[in-house]
Amino acid sequence: MLFIALSGCGNGDSMESFGGPTMGSTYSIKYVRTQGLPAPKVVQAEVEKILADVDRQMSTYRSDSDIERFNDLPANRCQTMRAPILELVRVGEQLSLQSEGSYDLTVEPLMNLWGFGPQAREEKIPSPEALATAMQRIGYTHLRIDGDQLCKDAAVEVDFNSIAAGYSVDSIAATLDSMGIHNYLAEATGELKAAGKKLDGSPWKVALEEPRDDQQVAERIINVDGYGVSTSGDYRNYFEQDGRRYSHTFDARTGAPITHNLASVTVINPSALMADGLSTLLLILGPVRGWDYAEKHNIGAFFVIRADTGFVTRTNQAFERLSGGKTE
Template structure:
């Protein structure tokens, strides 16, 4: 998994049209968050709050979440938990407990292919906030760090989180999706049911634009040189997340080493999967599942998507070219759309 706080994997390219002559108003605003940016587009009727009120509320949601789950500020609730010694418990806000529980669920459902305690491993391979340069660690170092990770060592006791070993939690693979869900829920609570919310590349869309047309996004092809929309989708009622290995990696002796690490082995993934896009009603689910499928790879990932009835699009490197393969649910829902 990878630290989203370092910046977004911009795997979806928003497409928007200029709208005019409609009774309802298309409002939009953007700002910084989570080391990257967010953008909100929504249709405001005369009964809805002003754009200033909506923006203030969204900024408050995001700043509160940052205070709770950021690993880049020492005063966050999550960092207070991370500073605890082994065998201790600490009361946490609901966001931290909910994200931990979701991570544990994904870990159990994937036999450990998903993990929220990988920061020491990311640092070891040169992808974490405390890394000392990008270099391949030896087997002994990897084995040692593997003793410091594992969600099975974290317990939820009511409002408290407890740790059995001196581990570090990080939510960089799911926090943005959680934030999208929180902002979207706020918009709906204000009577706003036509919107497109994007936070560090994770997004959710519902309803339609003022002219009645659908929100459309372009799923980005996994290219390192430029952004190219591989497929354009209508996403009313869907959240979208893409994970990939094409923006954060290094090479050692001709071997590509991705920032996506497999917690079961302690090594970067070595399969041919370049990117995977997941569509789900929940942005949190889409965010976590795209990371999980990226770890599993094209064969295991597709099998998992079929078993769990997920809408997922896999893009793999095959003999120097990109080859796409979609799950049955994705094909049924999106394959017939015109791009």
């Protein structure tokens, strides 16, 4: 939902880039290589190690991942977990508390029921009885961390898809910094973080897409330096029935996809992890509650709202400040 606007050329130093598949999508890294910095193949090996670790720990699409082994456990069981998983569970709990339960990491049974999850069979509106049964397995309050163990008192299933990519980008950014690479743009599945400048000294530019499922059209171009950027939207993964759109984004309190007219939200934040989670949270809350939440918590947010005549955009002062203002 984000794509990178690159321009300019340098002299002396070189711009390096590489990428590949990850998390059912792709990743890409661009960085300015100066004398003494590692070769791209060395950097790529470190980046792909991070992505492989995240996949092995957090993927809901492989049965041997740490989180899927936990998801297979019955109620009232615990499993020893690595620190990154426990960190993301704590972040998820924070976002759930702040959204009064609308955001929730345990929505995987709902995703499967409505046809969007890893075990989905068909995109369809579930029966009230099936929905009520699934809701018995929803709720972040059923999770508990005990030392290095993650425990559950109901047969809940954890889904990190709303924050795992942001976590990956933060981890990649920290690794690049540790290798002496301070001018880079790191992106995974559309979540990104940029720091420093491009080869010609100009800022990294990121184009925010118009929320369309037929083509890529830049709605806005922003400058990014030292921040993570994430966009969440309802326009890429949905189905329609009886003239109504059903998105893959759920409000855990209702057990149903969002139905308001907020098409997408972009968040800019020092942490790509928090940008990732907050963009989902704001999308769930919608154009009114989400906007009020962003203002209350000083979150840089860019809203794209459906209207009869097309799309209407709304951005707050925090977003303008962090993105360097309009660049068109």
